[in-house]
Structures are given as C-alpha cells and as structure tokens.
Amino acid sequence: MEDFSEFQEAMGDDVTPLKTEKRVLLRKQTQAGASLAARRKAAETQVQQDPNHLSDSYVDMVKPYDLISFKRDGVQEGVYRKFRLGKYEIDARLDLHRRTVEQARQEVYRFIADAMRYDLRTVTILHGKGEKEATPALLKSWVNKWLRELDDVLAFHSCQPHHGGYGAVYVMLRKSERKKQETRDKLRIK
Template identity: 55%
Template sequence: MSDNESDLFKAAMGEMGGVKRIRPERRVDLKKEAPEKASLKARREAATAMTEQELNPLSGEFVEQVDPRDPIEFKRDGVQNGVYRNLRLGKYTVDARLDLHNHSVDRARKALFEFVRDCLDADIRCALITHGKGEGRQNPALLKSCINHWLPQLEEVLAFHSAQKQHGGMGATYVLLRKSDKKKLETLERHQKRLK
C-alpha cells in the first residue's frame, strides 16, 4: 500500500466513526495485579491475630462454666502445701489488685495478661483479682470461669484460690506468682549467708 492509499484508508476510517484501533493483548502480565480488598483485609486480620496470640498466650477457646458460689482453685506441682494453705486462708499481704468488673471477656483477657506481667516486673508475689460472681446474669460467673481457665495457662502463676470474705469471697481470687530471677537470687544469697 502506498502512502497515498494509506492516507485515504485512514481518512475513510475516521469518517465512518465508531472505529477503534485494536490493541494486541499482552501474553505476559508485566504488572502485578492488586489483591482484592477482602483478601488483603483477611490477611491483615490473620497477621494481627497471630501477633496478638504471640503477645497474649491466653486462649479464648471453650471455657468450662463455674458455678457462681463454688470456689476456684489451682496449685502447681512443687508448691508447698503450707504455702498453698496460707494463700487459701488469705494470710499473705496482697500487693496488687485488679478489678475486672464491667469488663468484656476480651478486655478482661488483655487486662489479666498485662496485670500478671506488671506484677512480675514489680516483684509482686501475691495479687488479688476481683471478677465478681456474676449471679443473676444471663451467663453467670462468666469472668470467674474465664479466670479459672486462664490463670493455669500462665507459667508465672504458681497457685490461686477464691478469696476470703473480707477480700471479696467467691467474687475474687488470690494469685500467687513465681519469684522474679532477681528475688530468687536475693533469697539464695540470704540462705547462703545464714549457712556460713
């Protein structure tokens, strides 16, 4: 086709209107397609959940229901019976308190984990958690049941028992925490001096 014919062809096509140039399709995608918004959101939520689980190991799995009037109790192997008895009887000084009234389960879970971590940082051995009995509620003793489920999951918790009446009775729990490494060393040094 000569240049003159080519020009006549282009002019004729332009006059017809509605004629569009056909662009060849690419056989290889050169640009990465953006993921769908829902897929991106799901991946972000999964990453956040995983990070939260790593930061707070307390499980949100099935929690066995506890009666509002029943005591909750736990003792790790190695905890002396006398130590546990003193905890149960409220003979240890309560150095820290956590009140979970009006907390949702998720908020209570976060607060409990942070509270135990803060107690360890401050070398606190005995703490009191007030959770209420939850009597007369649609889900009675929900937070109490969660506390009973969560505390054994924390290695720092050596023992716990429902509190004495003057500290909240069945609506509160004494928690005995392990000694920090600093306190263990101080105790060891004190005992070694006594032996000399």
Template identity: 50%
Template sequence: MQEDDDFSLFAQEVQGIRPMKKTEVYLGKKQGGVDFTERKIAAQVAKVEDRNHLSKDYVERVDPDDMLEYKKDGVQDGVFKRLRQGKYGIESRLDLHRRTVEQARREVFQFVEDCMRHDIRVGIIVHGKGDRTPDPLEQATIKSFINKWLRDLDDVMAFHTAQRHHGGLGAVYVLFRKSEKARLENWERHQKR
C-alpha cells in the same frame, strides 16, 4: 516426547502475551497504588497482641458459688494454705467488674506481666461472682475464664478463692512465680546463715 508436548502446550497458552515495560512496573504509592504503611503497622500491632496466648474461645463453666483453687507442682502445702487463708499481704489488685471477656483477657495478661516486672508475689483479682445475669448460661462468665486463664499462665504458681473480707467467691488470691532477682536474694539470705 512428553517434554515437546508440554513446551508446545505452554507456547500456545502464552501466545499473545507481551512483556511489561519498565515504566509499567509498580514501585510504590504512585497513581493511586496501595499504601502498605497501614498493613505494616497492623502487622506490628498484631505481633504485640500475639504474645497474649489466653484463649477466649471456649471455657469450662463454673458456678457463681464455686470455689476456685489451683496449685502447680512444687508449691509447698504450707505456702498454699497461707494463700488460701489470706495470710499473705496483697501487693497488687485487678478489678474486672463490668469488663467484657476480651477486655478481661487483655487486662489479666497485662496484670501478670506487670506483677512479674515489679517482683510482686501475691495479688488479687476481683472477677465478681457473675450471679446477677438473668440467663443461667451466661452466669460466672468472667469467673470461668479466670479459672482457665490463670492455669494457662506460667508465672502463676497458685490461686485460691479469697476470704470473705477480700471479696469471697468473687475474687481470687494469686501467687506469682519468684522472679530471678527475688530467687537470688532469697538464696543469698539463706547462705549467710
């Protein structure tokens, strides 16, 4: 009779507990209660920030003098070569000098979103070489994160260290994915031929 034993054990444990009166139930902010408005606002802000999936926890370090390059499958070699040579017009620019890693993370994410919203195909991010930091373990921190973050963003098709006149080893050209609108315009242009 396990059930009887459980019931009697339960009855012993709750002995002396009285039900609450309806007036004792907390229904809001009365009598110094908790204000959930701040929590609600914080949750909404956190939800917006959650869209930014770029990590600032760990990054494989690059050297201040390393060249950065990356291209996704599907990017034509000729397109990547023109990007590498700086032959595309730069339509947008982001300068990350004197930024913390967290500030850079937010700004890079927003920069890519803005470029996509405005149908920008090529931008440049100036991250600096990071060679002026005396501690060798802290050198090229932002550059290292740029190398990781741009690979993690679906809208970035390719990037390459800029030509000297655009910032050299302290900057990267970024090729963005074509927007649906630009793709449709391109398709229509080729259909008329």
C-alpha cells in the same frame, strides 16, 4: 525366575498382575538439635509475650458460688494452706467488674506480666460472681481458665470473705530470678 513362571501357570490366564505406581520415599529432613531447640524456645517465648495466647474459644462454666482453686506441682502444702487462707500480704489488685471477656483477657495478661516485672508474689483479681448476669459467672469461669494457662501463676484460690469471697481470687506468682538470688544472698550472710 522359574518360581515365577510356575506361579503364573498355577494361576491361569485370567489372572493379571496389579499395576503399581512409581513411589518416592520421602524422609523428614533432620535439623541440628541445637537449631531446632533454639527455634522452639523462640516460639515459646513469643507465645508467652502475646496476650492473645490466652484461650478465647471455649470455657468450662463454673457457678457463681463455686470455689475455684489450682496448685502446680512443687508448691508446698503448708505454703498453699497459708496462701488460701489469705495470710500473705496482697501486693496488688485487679478489678474486672464491668469488663467484657476480651477486655478482661487483655487486662489479666497485662496485670500478671506487670506483677512479674515488679517482683510481686501475691495478687488478687476481682472477677465478680456474675450471679445477676445473663450468663452467670462468665468472667469467673474465664479467669479460672486463663490463670491455669500462665506459667508464672503457681497457684490460685477463691478469696476469703474479707477479700472478696467467691467474687475474687488470690494468685500466687513465681519468684523472679532476682528475688531468688536476694534470698540466697541473705541466707549466706546469716
């Protein structure tokens, strides 16, 4: 304490110590790792089952004659090339013409969910070019955004002219576990 008194003498009478408030150290409570992981998985599952998780606040606009495409990591280049050239059989189609953005959002979500339930792999969504609309390519822009947000969508690409061209999009869906097992079983037999 001698050091403190020497310090006070050196500072003089006009220096007063700062007032400090009492503080409490708050620590984030830790939870068991399994419990936290289970809660996180439940929340993600709930988001995937809710069509409202698809964005509705902002979209980057594309033009009516812009080509739109997307490919997740893991999709082989040869498969993607054959897909974008329209070489795979189309299992189902969704037509969004004359739909509002909200109606389209609900229908895209439901369509992809149904396609997954029925183990469809390649589907087409007709969104139109929207070149004569007040906001050109509005649905096309939203479909471009929504498909990227769905985990079951592996890739999409604007269609070939005979399937709708710039007014439609091919969508490649993830293979279900049941279909993966069927393929494994088929390869083991041969």
